[in-house]
Amino acid sequence: MGEHGEVQAVLQRANGQVGSIQLEAQDVHLRFGGVVALAGVSLGVHQGEIAAIIGPNGAGKTSLLNAFSGLYPITSGRLLYDGHDVTRLKPHQIARLGVARTFQNIELFKGMSVLDNLMLGRHIHLKSGLLSSGLYWGAARREEVANREIIEDVIDFLEIEAIRKRTVGTLAYGLQKRVELGRALAMQPRLLLLDEPMAGMNAEEKEDMARFVLDIHEERNVTIVLIEHDMGVVMDISDHVAVLNFGRRIGYGTPDEVRRDPDVIQAYLGEETEPRKATLEPSAVDHAADPRARARG
Amino acid sequence: MCSAVAVKPTPGAPTRPQRRASWWESLRPRIGCGVYHSTYADDMALRTTTASRLRLVLVSVTAVMFPFVAGDYWVGEANRLYIAIIGALGLNILVGFTGQISIAQGAFMAVGGYTTAIMTVTLGLPFWLSLPCAGLTTAAIGAIFGVPSLRLKGLYLLIATLAAQVIVEWLILRMVWLTKGPNGIYGIKPPAFGPLEFSDRRAFYFLMLFFVVIAILFAANLFRTKIGRAFVAIRDQDIAASVAGVDVFKYKLLAFGVSSFYVGTAGALQAHDRLIVSPEYFNISVSIEYLGMIIIGGLGSISGAIYGAAFIRLLPTALSLMTGTLGLAGTNVGVLQQAVFGLAIVGFLIFEPHGIAKIWRDVKDYFKLWPFSY
16 A cells, blocks of 8 residues: 555645655664564655554554654664655754654653753753853843743643643643643744654543644644544544554555555454445544454454 | 742733832741742742742851851861862762762762872962862863763663772872872862962861852752753653753763862862872762762752751761760760761661752741641
8 A cells, every 4th residue: 555655645746735745754664683663664744734643552653753753773764854864863963953752651851840841842942051051141041031931832832831830740641741742842843743642631631632733733833743542533633644554554645545445444453254344433443443452353 | 839920921011010029028928829920030040039038148147157156176177068068069960960870979089189189289280270170180081981871871870980980099099100109199288379378277168168159059050051951851861851952972971071070179179178189088988978968968959969968077076076975985986977877878768868958848848838837
């Protein structure tokens, strides 16, 4: 099915329907010793879209995101950002290009306050050196105050005013997820990689998070790549969906195309024993994402 | 509990002249709650309440008045305490704030102490030049020994820094032409800036006070700005820090450098206090003693380094006073001190891992709403 997605992308670009490709993986392989995490994944994310990566557990979704952000040096293949080769760049260099991300298991600075966590997101925009910081004099002081105003906007946006001075480690899970999103937003990124932003949330919290993601996308004009297991959310908010299984991309297209893709259905539900008209409805896939359900299938 | 709230000024709204709360208002128990600020700059100040500013004034006045009322012995103790505070601050920057465990404190103090000793005694250079050189040399050597932190964490890094301790001690003993070997270098002069000499214990006290204040202020400012935040971020979650744009290796080396600058300065000041440097002043028990200071005082806290240094430095004196008054004058205070030191570390690790600094914070929190603290 790999060809299909490429053709789609080329066609759509030719029609001028979507922006140019902002992030691109070309035949990316990633191996840890004998374990193959990614076996030749190619994927393009267009400027200004919301792209989702889905797939069963262990399919290589997070590995792909980690490869994008420079955490895992890939074994072979190329990674392009705005057409530039970023394959060998380190995580902090990727961040400077305007790529921010959140993690599946919250990776906040637990001993720091919410404000400090967000201010760390401003790191790449701050310039003061060791001496002026230590003296808190002139430019360093002005810079801190000016950037405080920027993160206060993020705090307003995410509605976390009441907890801005709390130590992050003491916050509830849902709020920590929100603070982590805030830290990514404080970077004022052009591309946001979200690894399961709604994992472990109840319906209401998921709704809030989905609204934040859509608002970030629309108001701040940020391209978003997200990994998510909640098919309802994925099908509702994404422009394109890429499906990974066993380190390969088995499907790509709009949510509707992916939902009808026989390869995807097979990956999620297993082989059909008797012919049956199978369409992948959100509720059905919800169950399919559950590994136990998959084992039964 | 009420949390502090910063009021965000509405853009476009007519600005009213802001009335600052007068000092007595913030002293009396509040009916309304919280601390209010009308600008971000106010909210980001080091001392945000009048009560804490008042405490600072009290401490400052006490520190300045101290040598005029205290005896020679106590002024000498205070000098040693101030030097220990600078050293403990340095170690806490590395271990408590950046999370890079080091047991090379003694070695880094030795680098500072020997640098100033060689520069002033052997080469005859002035103190004002040798002191910053001692700090910078130690910073450079500290950064070199920080290179293993690229790959090593926790216990493994501890062993790597142990290598630094052993290597430096070995070099001091073997490079006799430079360090005079086991004899040490003596004849170091008290600090002097041209004709201005600090040979008197009380004059020396004010010089040390000056350095301590600078050291504390610099550290406090560092940890409310970019570089200090990056240090703490590396301690808490280095992967997330790198994804947020922090060059983790560079900042780890910077932490080793800044920390070692403090430690080297402390070593140099100690040399000008004792007027001699010799290997036994800088052995591994010094490293352990300083680790004890920051554990007892509070890891990752500036005031913690101060409390911890005070606890350890004043422990021998306090113990000999106690045994004296209890009529146990014959007791071996040295042994007793070791026992109390060990017990204190174990006790704090079990009962209050955040040290004296946390206890003091809890006390302040308790009295914030006193007598209605429920």
